Amino acid sequence: xxxxxxxxxxxxxxxxxxxxxxxxxxxxFYGVSIAFVAVLxxxxxxxxxxxxxxxxxxxxxxxxxxxxxPECLKSDVLVLTIEQSGVYLSGNLRSGSREGREKTAEEKPxxxxxxETQGLNLSGAVPNLAGCSDSTATGQNSSVKMxxxxxxxxxxxxxxxxxxAAATDFTAEREAAVxxxxxxx
Amino acid sequence: MFACERMALLxxxxxxxxxxxxVSIFFDRQFCRLYCRVLSIRKNPKAKNAMPIPILVLLExxxxxxxxxxxxxxxxxxxQPQVIGEIVAGIMLGPSLLGLVAPDxxxxxxxxxxxxFLNVLSExxxxxxxxxxxxxxxxxxxxxxxxxxxxxxxxxxxxPFSLGSLLALLLYPIVSNNSVSFTAFALFLGxxxxxxxxxxxxxxxxxxxxxxxxxxTLALTCAAVDDVTAWCLLAVAIAVTRTNSMLGALPxxxxxxxxxxxxxxxxxxxxxxxxxxYNRTGRLTQLVLSGIYMGVVASALITELIGIHLIFGAxxxxxxxxxxxxxxxxxAEKTEDFVLIFLLPIFFAYSGLRTQIGLLNSPELWLLxxxxxxxxxxxxxxxxxxxxxxxxxGNRAASALGWLMNTRGLTELIVLNIGLSLGVISPLLFTxxxxxxxxxxxxxxxxxxxxYPKRLIRLDISEINSEDSELEYSQMxxxxxxxxxxxxxxxxxxxxxxxSTQKGLLQLAVALAQPAAGMGGDDxxxxxxxxxxxxxxxxxxxxxxxxxxxxRIIQERRSKLSELIDSLELSxxxxxxxxxxxxxNDVARETAQIAQIDRADLILVGWHRPTFSSNxxxxxxxxxxxxxxxxxxxxxxRGRERLNNLLVPYAANIHDDLGLELALRLxxxxxxxxxxxxxxxxxxxxGNELSYEFQRVMDQLPVEVxxxxxxxxxxxxxxxQAVVAASANADLTIxxxxxxxxxxxxxxxxxxxxxxxxxxxxxxxARCYVKVRSHLASVLPQS
Numbered sequence: 011x012x013x014x015x016x017x018x019x020x021x022x023x024x025x026x027x028x029x030x031x032x033x034x035x036x037x038x039f040y041g042v043s044i045a046f047v048a049v050l051x052x053x054x055x056x057x058x059x060x061x062x063x064x065x066x067x068x069x070x071x072x073x074x075x076x077x078x079x080p081e082c083l084k085s086d087v088l089v090l091t092i093e094q095s096g097v098y099l100s101g102n103l104r105s106g107s108r109e110g111r112e113k114t115a116e117e118k119p120x121x122x123x124x125x126e127t128q129g130l131n132l133s134g135a136v137p138n139l140a141g142c143s144d145s146t147a148t149g150q151n152s153s154v155k156m157x158x159x160x161x162x163x164x165x166x167x168x169x170x171x172x173x174x175a176a177a178t179d180f181t182a183e184r185e186a187a188v189x190x191x192x193x194x195x
Numbered sequence: 196m197f198a199c200e201r202m203a204l205l206x207x208x209x210x211x212x213x214x215x216x217x218v219s220i221f222f223d224r225q226f227c228r229l230y231c232r233v234l235s236i237r238k239n240p241k242a243k244n245a246m247p248i249p250i251l252v253l254l255e256x257x258x259x260x261x262x263x264x265x266x267x268x269x270x271x272x273x274x275q276p277q278v279i280g281e282i283v284a285g286i287m288l289g290p291s292l293l294g295l296v297a298p299d300x301x302x303x304x305x306x307x308x309x310x311x312f313l314n315v316l317s318e319x320x321x322x323x324x325x326x327x328x329x330x331x332x333x334x335x336x337x338x339x340x341x342x343x344x345x346x347x348x349x350x351x352x353x354x355p356f357s358l359g360s361l362l363a364l365l366l367y368p369i370v371s372n373n374s375v376s377f378t379a380f381a382l383f384l385g386x387x388x389x390x391x392x393x394x395x396x397x398x399x400x401x402x403x404x405x406x407x408x409x410x411x412t413l414a415l416t417c418a419a420v421d422d423v424t425a426w427c428l429l430a431v432a433i434a435v436t437r438t439n440s441m442l443g444a445l446p447x448x449x450x451x452x453x454x455x456x457x458x459x460x461x462x463x464x465x466x467x468x469x470x471x472x473y474n475r476t477g478r479l480t481q482l483v484l485s486g487i488y489m490g491v492v493a494s495a496l497i498t499e500l501i502g503i504h505l506i507f508g509a510x511x512x513x514x515x516x517x518x519x520x521x522x523x524x525x526x527a528e529k530t531e532d533f534v535l536i537f538l539l540p541i542f543f544a545y546s547g548l549r550t551q552i553g554l555l556n557s558p559e560l561w562l563l564x565x566x567x568x569x570x571x572x573x574x575x576x577x578x579x580x581x582x583x584x585x586x587x588x589g590n591r592a593a594s595a596l597g598w599l600m601n602t603r604g605l606t607e608l609i610v611l612n613i614g615l616s617l618g619v620i621s622p623l624l625f626t627x628x629x630x631x632x633x634x635x636x637x638x639x640x641x642x643x644x645x646x647y648p649k650r651l652i653r654l655d656i657s658e659i660n661s662e663d664s665e666l667e668y669s670q671m672x673x674x675x676x677x678x679x680x681x682x683x684x685x686x687x688x689x690x691x692x693x694x695s696t697q698k699g700l701l702q703l704a705v706a707l708a709q710p711a712a713g714m715g716g717d718d719x720x721x722x723x724x725x726x727x728x729x730x731x732x733x734x735x736x737x738x739x740x741x742x743x744x745x746x747r748i749i750q751e752r753r754s755k756l757s758e759l760i761d762s763l764e765l766s767x768x769x770x771x772x773x774x775x776x777x778x779x780n781d782v783a784r785e786t787a788q789i790a791q792i793d794r795a796d797l798i799l800v801g802w803h804r805p806t807f808s809s810n811x812x813x814x815x816x817x818x819x820x821x822x823x824x825x826x827x828x829x830x831x832x833r834g835r836e837r838l839n840n841l842l843v844p845y846a847a848n849i850h851d852d853l854g855l856e857l858a859l860r861l862x863x864x865x866x867x868x869x870x871x872x873x874x875x876x877x878x879x880x881x882g883n884e885l886s887y888e889f890q891r892v893m894d895q896l897p898v899e900v901x902x903x904x905x906x907x908x909x910x911x912x913x914x915x916q917a918v919v920a921a922s923a924n925a926d927l928t929i930x931x932x933x934x935x936x937x938x939x940x941x942x943x944x945x946x947x948x949x950x951x952x953x954x955x956x957x958x959x960x961a962r963c964y965v966k967v968r969s970h971l972a973s974v975l976p977q978s
Binding site for chain 2: 033035036039040043044046047050051054055057058059062063064065066067068069093094095096097098100118119122
């Protein structure tokens, strides 16, 4: 073991040595470190609070106005569930009542997208909608693309069922959360 | 129904219960029915045959416990903490694996309706686990060089905390949202980066037998200081998150400090009375235990009311408990089994359900994950290393300390779950941090081994415990030629499972090692017998695996071994008997490693009947035979006091040659001994010739020794029966693991131990591994 300036720890030391004994070099190093980190944290948080903007919190359940929806989506009570991790969004489109949805399992997200300056972009399959999943000859799930903006509790935008189909306007209202995302212990 | 049967098969595969094959046929229909009922919840929650939620939760718990044990054991077998395996098992049950490969099964088994029940169970488990962590936090760990430990530990928090705050500048706009203030986000991320898991670290230290080394004691002190500091930091982070400002958190922080003061004064005074009561009664009654458990829950509720978190109250009560050895042990033992086996895996499963590795679905996100991992590792390592170096710790020890302090494990998982519940970290960041926690814990053991190999750990142990001369030659340094000459020339490692029944084994080892007067081996240093007592810790998180408790068990075992050594008749022999006591989780592998590191010439192991096999050389002995890269001899003791008449059945193979060499050692070491080298010839065949090597050795032996050797040839159709008959006149029969004597090297088949059963004398079975090693060199006169 190389030469040490401080005594090395020894399991045989008596309990009377429990009080720490700092030397000047260590105290200086300790003090400078703490001061540096405190100042750094102050600067970083000041900069972050002033200059950094995180995307709005949009996670939740959005109930669609069924009349405005195209083709197979029209006949259902349709709810878009959005899970949010910052700008990264995922979710799925599901039908059925809220009670029924809450009793069943969390679905694997089938829609993925991002929050961009103008609003959200989501696209992917809709495996849970029976009419839509049978809509093609191959039996594959239809894909959905949607773009929208969130205005208070409303999500407004355009939705298209396949790549070629024309986009249709939609409006969806956010359902009041039973369990808020922030769990209050 | 066919689909149901397939899914039922999947359920069974998932459970992977060891006995599943036996019951699978019987339970096929039941599983099928069970799965269909589970599935029916998903399809129609109000269906009449839908499984009631309590039954579903019990089914979930069953699967969780089985899988967590299985994966935990798998991780133990690759020398990783079991807890990491259990965390991985939880992740496997979540959307990251089960949800990916069998989404229907995953959603059927873990419907949203049942998850809150898992949450409640996991919270209860967490509260009592934190109580155990606090209980384990013994001021004994703070006894060594607290100044170095405080400085190192705090700098090892400050550096990753600072880097975490800087990383927050990058991550906040990407993975957070505007309902979380930047300050709370940065504080939480910094805290998550700074964590060191004291409980996991303590187990790693115990497993590496570092608890009494300089490095181990320093690491334990650092981790204990780190633990307390990190919980305080986390409490501040939670308070700030809940109020979204530093100023707003001030009342919570003040209330917390007052409560800590109350716990460490008033409550501690009361608990000391309880400790005295325990000393009087000597047992923990159910009434007292219920009082303590009520205290745990009440304290948890108070800290929740204050505005930090439930876990702090439980931890505080555990930390405030007086560290009365008996009380602590009984309390921990009564509490830990249910918490660690039943409740904690549920917490891991609950965390696993929230971990979605699938969210990392682009190279850009994996890069961010790598950045999180890099900052965590570099921050902790550099912080610890620099601080330790400033304190004058050596380069290698500082580096090892840096890797040790990177252990985040379970503590990190607790912190992350709190962060996710509070919404301060998003599911994506949660997943990245879970990966970071797993990787940093996973890498600790191999990096520690790389930085601080076992050879150096043992040097450290021998420096601290100089009167324990188990490896006194290690102190001399291994590269010095001069010192190498002082090393014992012949070393025998004797694994001793139960010191009270192994006197015969140790006596044989001493007889084999005993220097021969007048034969060039009269220097006591020329031989060493190491009784090896390995303490197997089966459960990673059990209280007995804590360094302090492991130390107590080691001392207990040491005194038993000392009694055994003192009971040896030859007082001179005690001088070269040096016990080795170690903690391990794999006795056979550790025995083989110690034999290799110590350059043992022979492992002498006692025979025992394995529990689950009729093969006498199976079980632990079989494992040692498979693992050891040195010669092994297995002793079947028939309780003969004397070892004067030796019999060696000889069939001219390397194992018999080893047996012969061992017999010659015994012969040379005592003038009273006689040796019969028995060769067996089939009807009308010539007997086995003695090998050239044997003839050469015989030529080297003094006439007086040669005169005590007989080499008869007997004719017999069954060689074993001839040996059995000859053994009636012997005190010890020494046989190689050869087919002729019914004993094969890897002990295959039921005939292998025929000799062991029928032999009239004690039996020594020799298995040769190293063909070039001579067991006679140290007892023969140098020509």
